Amino acid sequence: MKNLIIVLLFMCSSMTLSAQIDGKVVVGLIDSIESKILEEKRTVWVHVPEEYDLDNPSDKKYPVMYLLDGGGHFYSVAGMMRQLSSINGNTICPKMIVVAILNTNRTRDLTPTKPTKAHPFADSSMIANSGGGKQFLAFVEKELIPHINGKYPTEDYKMFIGHSFGGLTVMNTLVENPELFNSYVAIDPSMWWDGGKLLNEIKNTVLDSRYENRSLYVSIANTLPEGMDVAHAKNDKSPMTEHFRLAMELKDYLENNESSQLKFKGKYYPEDTHGSVPLISEYDALRFIFDFYQLKMGAEDYMNPESDVVSKVVNHYEKLSMEFGKKMLPEEDFVNNMGYQFMSMKQFKKSEGFFKLNVANYPESFNVYDSLGDLYVEMGEKEKAIEQFKMSISINSESYSKEKLKKLIDE
Numbered sequence: 001m002k003n004l005i006i007v008l009l010f011m012c013s014s015m016t017l018s019a020q021i022d023g024k025v026v027v028g029l030i031d032s033i034e035s036k037i038l039e040e041k042r043t044v045w046v047h048v049p050e051e052y053d054l055d056n057p058s059d060k061k062y063p064v065m066y067l068l069d070g071g072g073h074f075y076s077v078a079g080m081m082r083q084l085s086s087i088n089g090n091t092i093c094p095k096m097i098v099v100a101i102l103n104t105n106r107t108r109d110l111t112p113t114k115p116t117k118a119h120p121f122a123d124s125s126m127i128a129n130s131g132g133g134k135q136f137l138a139f140v141e142k143e144l145i146p147h148i149n150g151k152y153p154t155e156d157y158k159m160f161i162g163h164s165f166g167g168l169t170v171m172n173t174l175v176e177n178p179e180l181f182n183s184y185v186a187i188d189p190s191m192w193w194d195g196g197k198l199l200n201e202i203k204n205t206v207l208d209s210r211y212e213n214r215s216l217y218v219s220i221a222n223t224l225p226e227g228m229d230v231a232h233a234k235n236d237k238s239p240m241t242e243h244f245r246l247a248m249e250l251k252d253y254l255e256n257n258e259s260s261q262l263k264f265k266g267k268y269y270p271e272d273t274h275g276s277v278p279l280i281s282e283y284d285a286l287r288f289i290f291d292f293y294q295l296k297m298g299a300e301d302y303m304n305p306e307s308d309v310v311s312k313v314v315n316h317y318e319k320l321s322m323e324f325g326k327k328m329l330p331e332e333d334f335v336n337n338m339g340y341q342f343m344s345m346k347q348f349k350k351s352e353g354f355f356k357l358n359v360a361n362y363p364e365s366f367n368v369y370d371s372l373g374d375l376y377v378e379m380g381e382k383e384k385a386i387e388q389f390k391m392s393i394s395i396n397s398e399s400y401s402k403e404k405l406k407k408l409i410d411e
Contacts (some may be wrong), residue, residue: 046077047098065155068166070100093290110165111134115194120239163187183215191246207260218266219281310353366396
């Protein structure tokens with residue numbers, strides 16, 4: 001067996017993503033854009049759900065996650081996204097495109113201001129190289145997002161994730177241009193920058209209707225000196241606790257802002273360091289931001305023949321459609337698997353309901369008619385089975401219904 005190597009391929013031509021290609025597992029593509037705003041070439045790594053073939057584009061579109069410090073977080077986030085959006089139909093979050101922005105001048109791009117004085121965490125050379133956040137966000141808004149929208153199957157929903165200085169950038173974007181993204185994730189953000197200037201701006205920002213239907217998740221790592229607890233750190237005034245104190249102050253302020261229309265959650269991770277906190281934060285953030293997404297089904301749905309599980313699925317996707325502002329349908333494979341599962345359990349009413357749901361949602365798929373035909377064979381409804389198999393063949397002359405139909409007619 002050939003070894004499977006995780007690789008990135010240069011975008012010489014379009015190809016299926018996150019799939020086995022020539023003995024390799026392809027996670028994503030390398031793309032680039034010549035930025036007039038930043039006056040430099042910027043590289044991004046792009047992951048598109050593996051079901052989508054760029055060579056044979058369909059009408060399907062996906063939300064987009066923009067990820068700062070892309071080189072350090074792309075692999076884990078793309079893998080997590082694939083797993084959480086593909087859990088046997090009972091998914092945690094939608095399939096998403098991941099756009100990982102690689103750094104060229106990190107301090108310049110991810111700091112919104114240039115401080116007037118040095119700091120224990122920032123020497124004079126760092127300060128001299130800082131304060132380009134406004135130009136970087138202009139690049140993201142006016143160049144990168146239009147580039148991604150023009151080249152990949154994107155929908156309007158966008159998420160912004162950043163760690164440390166990246167978290168500072170996420171918070172600055174939320175203040176300066178909250179409409180740019182639908183959801184924000186600030187991982188252990190460097191709120192200490194420039195004497196906590198951005199924190200003060202946040203406290204003076206009215207989180208009004210502009211923040212309605214916007215989500216923010218803030219995580220805080222344990223960066224405390226050894227032996228110091230949270231209570232003592234909050235009252236400490238030394239530079240060694242400033243990163244922790246101001247991030248915690250941000251969390252406390254947003255949690256207690258009763259007039260805020262922002263959907264918010266903050267969490268302190270006492271067992272994680274500044275370096276280890278991103279992965280678990282990203283997981284928890286997805287669970288929080290998409291807390292409405294998971295279709296929860298229990299034993300009653302499966303074991304009680306009278307439970308109306310089909311309506312439960314339909315109603316769930318109607319709610320998702322309202323949340324995302326577009327028509328959302330359960331995936332064909334998920335509904336098909338449910339139909340076969342209930343068929344194997346001899347719950348034919350449920351099985352028929354699921355197969356007919358697929359026929360209604362995907363009338364141009366030869367497979368949905370083949371599956372419904374299988375059910376009618378199992379039920380002894382020969383004429384109905386023949387009708388469905390003929391429908392399948394009329395759409396695809398090579399449908400596996402051909403052999404099934406021949407067998408029924410010959411009986």
